[in-house]
Amino acid sequence: VYKLCLGYASGDQNTANEWLQETFIKVWKHRNSFKGKSTIDTWIYRIAVNVCLGDLRKSKRHIPLSENILPENTTEYDGENDISENNIKKMYHCIDQLNEQNRTLILLELENIPQVTIADTVGIAHGTLRTRLNRIRRSLLKCIKNGK
Amino acid sequence: MENDNLNKLWKTQGNDILKYSPQDVITKAKKQRNGQYLTITILSTTVIIIVIYAFSFALNRWNAFNLGLILMASSLTLRIILEFYSMYRNERHLISMDHKSYHIYLKKYYRIRLMVNYIVTPVCIVLYIVGYTLLLPTFEKYFSKVFYSYILLFGIISLFIIVAIIIYSISKEQRFLRHLNKI
Numbered sequence: 001v002y003k004l005c006l007g008y009a010s011g012d013q014n015t016a017n018e019w020l021q022e023t024f025i026k027v028w029k030h031r032n033s034f035k036g037k038s039t040i041d042t043w044i045y046r047i048a049v050n051v052c053l054g055d056l057r058k059s060k061r062h063i064p065l066s067e068n069i070l071p072e073n074t075t076e077y078d079g080e081n082d083i084s085e086n087n088i089k090k091m092y093h094c095i096d097q098l099n100e101q102n103r104t105l106i107l108l109e110l111e112n113i114p115q116v117t118i119a120d121t122v123g124i125a126h127g128t129l130r131t132r133l134n135r136i137r138r139s140l141l142k143c144i145k146n147g148k
Numbered sequence: 149m150e151n152d153n154l155n156k157l158w159k160t161q162g163n164d165i166l167k168y169s170p171q172d173v174i175t176k177a178k179k180q181r182n183g184q185y186l187t188i189t190i191l192s193t194t195v196i197i198i199v200i201y202a203f204s205f206a207l208n209r210w211n212a213f214n215l216g217l218i219l220m221a222s223s224l225t226l227r228i229i230l231e232f233y234s235m236y237r238n239e240r241h242l243i244s245m246d247h248k249s250y251h252i253y254l255k256k257y258y259r260i261r262l263m264v265n266y267i268v269t270p271v272c273i274v275l276y277i278v279g280y281t282l283l284l285p286t287f288e289k290y291f292s293k294v295f296y297s298y299i300l301l302f303g304i305i306s307l308f309i310i311v312a313i314i315i316y317s318i319s320k321e322q323r324f325l326r327h328l329n330k331i
Contacts, residue, residue, distance in 0.1 A: 003161075021168055025177040030243045043243075050242045050250045087157055100331035104247055110158040123246030141154060 001048045007107035008052035011092045019055065023048040038120055045113065045121040049104050087144060094143035098136065105129065106136045187232070195225055216282025223275035230264060251328070258325040265318045273311065280307075 002020045009015035026047050034043055095103055101122060108118045119129045198221045206214035234257070241253050280303055288296050 003158075006161075017168075021173060021176065024168075024170075024173045025180060026239070026243055028174055028177040029181060030239075033243060046246055046250075047243055049247045050245065053247065053251060054238070054242060054254060088161060091154075091157055100251065101248065110155060112155075121247060123248035137154060144154075144157075 001044065003111050004045070004048055004104075004107045005052055007092075007095055007103065007110075008049075010096050015055075019048070019051050023051050026051065039117065041113070042117050042120045045108065045117065049108075049121060053100060090144045091140070094140050097143065098140075102132065102136050105132060106140065109133055109137075191225065191228060191232070194221065195229075198222060198225065212282045213286045216279040219275050219279030219282070221279075223272040223279065227269065227272045230268065234261060234264070251331075255325065255328050258321055258328065261321055262318070262325065265314070265321070269314055273307075273314075277307065 001023055002016060005016040005019040005023070006013065009019065023044070027044055034040065038046075095106065098106065101124075104122055105118060108121065109115075113121075115126060115129055115133075119126045122129075124132075198218065202214075202218055206218060238254075238257055241250060241257075245253060284300070287299055291299070
């Protein structure tokens with residue numbers, strides 16, 4: 001859930017932490033309304049993506065990428081880490097370019113959430129999800145490679 | 149193969165999470181809930197007092213002061229009840245809807261809120277000002293000149309502050325609605 005929020009917050013850890021906490025506060029407050037129609041994972045992911053979507057501050061947000069999410073052990077010069085840092089920055093930039101729903105899909109997919117759960121969380125058919133994910137992955141890789 | 153690269157890249161990120169224990173979350177949630185209960189209790193008590201006052205005293209001795217008091221209190225109460233009701237509805241939908249449906253709902257929700265902000269809120273403000281104006285002659289009659297001037301000045305300043313807060317929140321919601329329509 002944290003990584004999902006982090007992706008939504010363009011890598012800003014403070015916002016991601018606030019959303020993470022807000023998600024679990026809602027889960028706790030409304031635990032009695034969980035009727036078991038979906039799995040508990042799906043229910044929590046739904047709340048998380050809706051919390052991220054519904055935050056009013058987002059509309060004027062422009063948060064620079066936090067250094068803390070970049071790969072660890074980068075104090076000494078390391079060519080490989082440098083490339084990785086750069087790619088992570090590019091990846092967040094590219095994820096930011098996606099529309100809201102596609103962003104949710106890819107963030108859940110990157111966290112290895114089962115596709116059935118993703119489809120249920122977002123509210124689209126499984127077949128549609130597979131096609132969309134392929135397209136999003138292709139466009140993300142292209143964006144990371146070309147920088148736009 | 150290239151898809152694997154994307155997953156690898158995602159996993160190379162640092163994992164520096166601020167740690168919240170479940171107990172922290174539960175404590176905060178309980179505090180929020182208690183705050184809500186307290187607000188609801190205060191609001192219900194206010195409404196009950198207004199109703200009792202209106203039916204027991206004001207209706208028997210109807211004058212401008214009573215009318216002013218009832219107008220001020222009821223316009224504020226109506227606006228606050230509307231605010232809480234819309235927040236409650238939004239939260240019910242947030243926890244029960246999938247992402248796609250919630251996105252559609254949010255757009256509708258903020259469109260309705262804009263209508264409330266443009267129609268109901270100005271009506272409430274006008275009623276509040278009318279009520280306040282009706283109270284002034286009584287204040288002038290029974291209070292000292294200094295205290296009356298203080299009440300007058302304080303009333304005007306607080307009204308400006310309320311209007312500024314409302315304008316700020318309307319512009320924030322409008323910006324968010326535009327953002328929702330774009331994504």
